[in-house]
Amino acid sequence: MRIILKNLFLLVIFLALLLVFFYKEIGDIKHLHIQNIQRPEKGASLLAQATEYPSVTEQERCVQNTTAANITGFSTLPGHIQDFLYYRHCRFFPMLLNAPEKCGGAVNSADVFLLLVIKSSPGNYDRREVLRKTWAEERLYNGVWIRRIFIVGTTPSGSDNKLLELENRVYKDILQWDFYDRFYNLTLKQVLFLEWMAKNCPNARFLFNGDDDIFANTDNMVLYLQSLKDNDGSKHLFTGNVMRNVGPLRFAWSKYYIPVQVYESNSYPPYLEGGGYLLSSYTALMIYYMSYTVSLIPIDDVYLAICLAKAGLGPTHHLGVRTRGMYIPSKQLDQHDPCYYKEILLVHGFAPHSLFIMWQSVHDPNLKCEHLRKSSEPIIPGKKTIKKPEVIVTTDEPQSAMIHN
Numbered sequence: 001m002r003i004i005l006k007n008l009f010l011l012v013i014f015l016a017l018l019l020v021f022f023y024k025e026i027g028d029i030k031h032l033h034i035q036n037i038q039r040p041e042k043g044a045s046l047l048a049q050a051t052e053y054p055s056v057t058e059q060e061r062c063v064q065n066t067t068a069a070n071i072t073g074f075s076t077l078p079g080h081i082q083d084f085l086y087y088r089h090c091r092f093f094p095m096l097l098n099a100p101e102k103c104g105g106a107v108n109s110a111d112v113f114l115l116l117v118i119k120s121s122p123g124n125y126d127r128r129e130v131l132r133k134t135w136a137e138e139r140l141y142n143g144v145w146i147r148r149i150f151i152v153g154t155t156p157s158g159s160d161n162k163l164l165e166l167e168n169r170v171y172k173d174i175l176q177w178d179f180y181d182r183f184y185n186l187t188l189k190q191v192l193f194l195e196w197m198a199k200n201c202p203n204a205r206f207l208f209n210g211d212d213d214i215f216a217n218t219d220n221m222v223l224y225l226q227s228l229k230d231n232d233g234s235k236h237l238f239t240g241n242v243m244r245n246v247g248p249l250r251f252a253w254s255k256y257y258i259p260v261q262v263y264e265s266n267s268y269p270p271y272l273e274g275g276g277y278l279l280s281s282y283t284a285l286m287i288y289y290m291s292y293t294v295s296l297i298p299i300d301d302v303y304l305a306i307c308l309a310k311a312g313l314g315p316t317h318h319l320g321v322r323t324r325g326m327y328i329p330s331k332q333l334d335q336h337d338p339c340y341y342k343e344i345l346l347v348h349g350f351a352p353h354s355l356f357i358m359w360q361s362v363h364d365p366n367l368k369c370e371h372l373r374k375s376s377e378p379i380i381p382g383k384k385t386i387k388k389p390e391v392i393v394t395t396d397e398p399q400s401a402m403i404h405n
Contacts, residue, residue, distance in 0.1 A: 068088075119274075
């Protein structure tokens with residue numbers, strides 16, 4: 001009887017030790033998978049309403065969702081749409097190039113007033129080099145810091161990927177993930193950047209998000225953001241060229257084709273055209289938190305608006321954002337007159353050499369713009385400006401805008 005009791009006692013001790021060990025292992029796993037995202041202390045009231053979602057780890061690598069083939073009409077969809085549906089759930093791709101100290105670390109990231117987030121492609125070395133020497137130059141302007149980061153995927157070209165590696169070694173300004181860099185992955189690129197920001201640069205005041213083929217007057221952006229009353233980045237800001245009453249294009253030949261299998265609704269919420277826009281860090285983090293509740297769609301500017309709409313937020317229009325280009329239908333006026341570009345925030349559609357020339361011209365201390373009429377509504381509050389012509393848009397497809405004086 002004693003032997004039985006002794007063995008029973010030892011068994012209880014063994015089971016207790018096993019339970020403690022098991023509990024510790026589970027705790028370690030939870031610690032590995034669930035990481036609290038740092039948030040700005042200011043403006044936390046609305047952000048507190050958003051659930052803290054776990055960041056994706058290497059243990060959750062992407063695998064094809066074969067059940068997507070069961071979607072009605074799947075077999076009739078173009079191959080790139082089928083691929084998108086197979087992998088739209090994927091939120092983790094290994095990071096190949098990183099710049100974790102871009103903002104001085106998460107704790108010191110509040111020192112960054114404007115973070116320039118530039119969507120680029122691996123082969124666009126010439127564009128990146130020009131931007132580094134012009135509007136994306138990292139500098140102290142009007143007492144605040146401007147920093148830049150390029151976000152890219154991969155390409156089959158080994159030379160392009162090697163060049164990116166060399167660029168980042170010199171400039172430390174590239175984030176690259178291991179996914180194919182193409183149009184239908186732009187939304188993925190945005191979401192992955194937002195995750196990086198939440199970890200490495202959560203307190204940067206404001207962000208400019210744009211393409212690498214635009215002319216951006218980042219000096220004016222700083223002046224505009226500094227003019228905002230009661231918003232140091234801790235409140236909602238999402239401003240640019242607003243598109244309203246637009247829905248998905250159902251034509252398979254269109255670059256922007258979105259079938260009902262990807263997005264059922266026939267209308268998009270108001271959104272900002274993706275050529276370039278400004279947002280606060282508060283808004284950027286809100287988009288990130290909401291993104292875990294919204295399935296990816298290929299059109300990144302629309303996707304960001306959907307995430308914000310779910311949080312009860314929306315975009316505002318800014319006259320200085322010209323994402324559809326500038327065309328001046330007058331033989332008496334030069335459409336490349338730098339005076340037209342001196343007072344705006346951005347214009348979309350610039351070749352690298354044209355951008356370099358325009359930047360130098362706009363910053364020429366001898367530039368005279370008295371030949372242009374003055375406007376009573378300055379683009380930058382408190383700053384004189386030229387009259388801004390009306391932009392006429394005739395279709396939902398991106399095109400050059402017509403401007404009338």
